[in-house]
Every structure is written in C-alpha cells, then in structure tokens.
Amino acid sequence: MSDTQEESLFEAPPMGEQERMVEAILFASAEPVTVKELMGRMPHGSDPAEALQYLRKRYDGRGVQVVRVGDAWAIRTAGDLGFLMQKETVEVRKLSRAAVETLAIVAYHQPVTRAEIEEIRGVSVSRGTVDQLIELEWIRFGRRRMTPGRPVTFVVTQDFLDHFGLENARDLPGLKELRAAGLLENRPLPGATLDIDDEEDDDTPDMFTPSPEEEE
C-alpha cells in the first residue's frame, strides 16, 4: 500500500476536493452512481452525500444537472435543452398501448402481481408485454406476495426512474391524488372469494423452501 493511501485512511480530503471527485466520477459515467459506490471509490473518510449536496447546488440552472435517481446520482442535460440534441436522440421502440398501461400500473401499484394487472386492465396480459418491459429493464421481479400461491410481483427499476427523470417512485405524477381517491387500492369484487392468485401458480409454493443456511 502506498504512502498516500495510508495517509488518506486517517485524513479525508477537504470538502472542495471531495466535490471535485464526485463531479469527476458522475461525469465519467453514463449510468447513475450510488452513494455507496462513490464511497468505495473515494479516499477513506469521504462524505460523498454531503459533497453531492454542494455539487447539486453548483449546477443549479446550468446546462447539465445533478439529478437523483433512486439511491443513485447522475448528471443529465437540462430538460429545456433537448432541442439541441437531435443528433444524440436514440430511436426508442414505440411501446404498445398495452405495454404503456402495464408499465403505469406496475409503477403506481408496485409491487403488483400479474393477476392484479389483469384485474385492473380487464384483459389478460400478453407475454410480449411483460417481456418487452423486462427487456427494457424498466420493470423487474419483486418479492413474492405472501398470499396463497405466493405469486411473483413486479416493480419498476432504477433504469425506469432514470428514463423518466424521477427521483423515486413516490414522485410519479398524480400519485398522491390517485391514492387519496382510493384508486390505487385493490378492492375485490363484493362477495367474490379472492381466487385469482391461487390460479396463477399452484405449484410454486414449495419451490423455494428456504434452506437452513438462509434462515440462520
């Protein structure tokens, strides 16, 4: 281990330096970088979270912005300058109406099971739809629901937040209003026994019997 590195174990660089480091790392990466990653790459004792706050302020109103994406951070061009970037625009595969709606339902209702998506849309979800959203890395499998059948759930990803410029899933447009109006609830049909989840996958429950190691 070199001298400088040993030194840094005891003394963190000044905040101004830390800010420069965070700036350099965020600039170098196309993907959002987590605070944990920043911490791992900066000298010991650094406080990237604080440095990020300074940096964010510094870029306020500039051509590029320091933005939060879930628990990670990235630099992105300011939204009002998009018109300059025609050259950089990537042709995005047009999503079908079914895919767009499914995506919205996952985002607003997450974690949500396939049966719930179908119940909300009133039609069955085609294979290609979920497939496409997973391939875009906008949704992923979440935790299993602890209901009969233990169905898998879907949640949105960091890539989703990054793509739509959301700090986190709570910032989804109109989320509060929808929740207040009770429209994010999963109300069963009156008098109906909830058997949708049961049907979905009868054979899964014993699939993932926890191993002794895991439970220790």
Next chain:
Amino acid sequence: MSDTQEESLFEAPPMGEQERMVEAILFASAEPVTVKELMGRMPHGSDPAEALQYLRKRYDGRGVQVVRVGDAWAIRTAGDLGFLMQKETVEVRKLSRAAVETLAIVAYHQPVTRAEIEEIRGVSVSRGTVDQLIELEWIRFGRRRMTPGRPVTFVVTQDFLDHFGLENARDLPGLKELRAAGLLENRPLPGATLDIDDEEDDDTPDMFTPSPEEEE
C-alpha cells in the same frame, strides 16, 4: 419556418444561455465537437467560440475540464483525478454459458452439491467455472451435506442478490412464470405438434420438490 426561429435569426440568446447550450452539447456528444458543429446546432447568431471561453473558465479547477482536442472541444476528467476512473476502466465480459447455467442451478436449488449440479446440467462442471463464480463472490460454500462423503454444497451470496436486484433467492420466478413473461426459449421440435406448454406444466411441480436435506 416558424416565427420564433425567424426571430432568432436576428437575436441570439444571451451569452449565459449560450454557455448552457455549449455545456449540454459537449456533455452529451459521443465525440469532441468543433466550433463549426456547435454553430450549426445552436440558434442563429450564437457565438459558441465565446461561450466556450466562458465555459472553460467556469470549469477551471473543477473535477472536469473543458479541453481542446485537435480543433474540437470536449469535457474530460481533470488530470489529477484520473485515479478515480480505474473502476470505469474495468473490462466487463459476459459470463460464459456454462457459468450462467451453473449459477442458475445454484440459485434455484441451493444448497446444492457439485454432483447435483452435474446431474441437472447433464455435463460435468469444470473446476474453473465454480472457481470463477466464487471469485466473483456470487456463490460460496454452504454447509456440508450429511450424506456419505459429506460433499460440500454451494449457495448464492448477498453480492449475487445485489447484482441481480433480488431481495431473496426465493423471489426468482418459476418456470411457469418465466414462460408467462415470454422468457422461455421455446424451441419446438420440427414438425412436432404436441402441446409443449402442457407438458412443461406437468413437469413443474416435482421439478422443485425440495431435496430431503432441505426440508430438515
């Protein structure tokens, strides 16, 4: 041509705006950008050369620098912070098919012995494959199996869960769910008309029957 655009022929945006534009373009471009290109992309009457000088000054001493590359301009990491970029330079390769399959078996069947992996894959597992997965810290040794020979077992690690965005190995989707999501590579036999889906379903329940050890 719209009114606003015609207007811009006569009135260039304020220099502060021009600086923002140059900043955003340099940031987002995949290659260094010449003044001529900047001129072509910015509103008429802009003076990117001047804006560049302001921008360059603004980044003086920052973590990234506005630098001249031939007759073009780019934003680059400050020379003294190059050491932070080592992580960015790591070469990432796709995991081999053998390794992916071995990893998948460990994830779905953990704790699992080498002999069991070989039985499921139908081919012997090379030492290198297991070593590689251990080195990646995606699998580790689990408890020894209490069977003759007391073979060592493999389980997946927390790093594995982090990398694949899983909260728990039990959240991995089952075959049926994979198919529902369109993720199964269905390769029916040429000319075969048998209903493959049905067959798969029949196989699923006993497929994941936990081994006696696991149930202890």
Next chain:
Amino acid sequence: MSEEFQEDVISVADRMAAEALIVDVGAFEGPLDLLLMLSRTQKVDLRQISILALAEQYLAFVEKAKQLRLELAADYLVMAAWLAFLKSRLLLPPDPTEEGPSGEELAAHLAFQLERLEAMRKAAAQLMARDQLGRDFFARGITEDVQRTRKVTYTATLLDLMQGYARIRTKDEFRPFVMDRDQVMTMEEALGRMRKMIGFAGDWTDLTSYLPEGWETDPTRRRTATAATFAATLELAKEGKVELRQGDTFAPIQIRKRDPRDV
C-alpha cells in the same frame, strides 16, 4: 313504393352506423375497455355514472353485434350475461332471502373498476409525456474509458440467468428423438451373424444361445438382441436355410440348419 325505398335507406344508414361501431370492437381491449368508452357518452364524472344506463348500452351493443352476425369474443358475452344479471338486481327490489352482494354494491364496484382503469390510462399518458432520457435529456456521451486496466470482471443479467435455467430445465423436453444406437442391435447385424453361424447348427439349438457375447446379461441389450436374432431367424427360415420349432406357448424357440437334401 317510395316509402319502402325510404325504409331501405334508413336501414342501410343504420346498418352502417352499427357496423362502424362494431368494426371498432377490434380496437377495444376487452369488455372493460368498451364499457369505459360507452361511459364517456354519458358525459358525466365517472363517479356519477349510471351503471344501469351503461349496462343497457352494452347489452344493446352486444345485441346489435348479434343481429349483424358478427362474432364477439367469449369474454364480451360473459360480460353481457353479468350485466344482464346486474341490471335485474338493480331494477328489482332487493330480496331479503337472497344471499350475496346487492346490486348497488356490484354497480359501485364496476364504477370503481372503470374509474381506476381511466385513472391508470391518464397516469400512463402523463408518464409518457414526461421528459425522457435519450429523447429530451441526455446522459454522458463520452464515458471515461481511457486507461484500460487488465482486470476483467464478468457480468450477467437476471435475464441471462433465468434463460439459462429455463434452457436446462426444458432441454430434455426438446431433445430431438434419436435411437440409442449402442444399445440397439439391428436385424441386419443379427442376420450377418446368423449367416456365419448357421452352418454349424446341425442339431436343434435354443435360439437364446445365439445371442452375441455381452448382450445376454443387460436386460435392455438382451431384449433388443433377442428381437433382432429372432427376426433374422425368420428371415433365414423364409430363405429356407433354417427350421424353427417351439414346443409350447412361451417355450424356448429352437432352430437348426435345414439340410438341403430334405427339400
């Protein structure tokens, strides 16, 4: 005469109007979607919508489709049956002896479903109207990859993992059908063998003694060898080279060389 003509014109116009509606059915994503569209014609807040009126509109729609002999998917008909049931519940005074939810409760739930679907549609539109990465705002164009270190790391996605697993688990089902040749003795092989051996079979000999070495013990191999040898014997009998006999049902089959002088 003119009246008749008049009627014709109306029915054609009617028919076309109805068809225009029906043809659109392909554009609907199921009955709930259709109901939502029909509800818009009431031009009120979805919370105040008349489910009874909506049910009637839907039933009329299905009726028209039937008249035009257009095929509606089964779920449209299921919904029609359910709405007819709901309609009767809404119209008739509640029967205290009847169990289950009241018509009002069912209607309220349908209204809720419609409102929720509409809300999700709006949310989806709002989502897609947001600035999007790679379209309205952009990531770093030049990522730093100047100094290449030797260190190689391997990566895989969850998709790779799952597909890898699926590949193994479905491998057996998709295995092309091939015979395990090393476990099978063909009749040609047996025939070649028998032709060479038959010259020495002057006396009645048990067929099983002709099984080649190494094929008598393993049951699978024994079965295939026996079948092939037996078939070969039949072939030789047909050629007049051997004679066969069997004392009783399931008794050992015996063969011997046929003396050409016997002919």
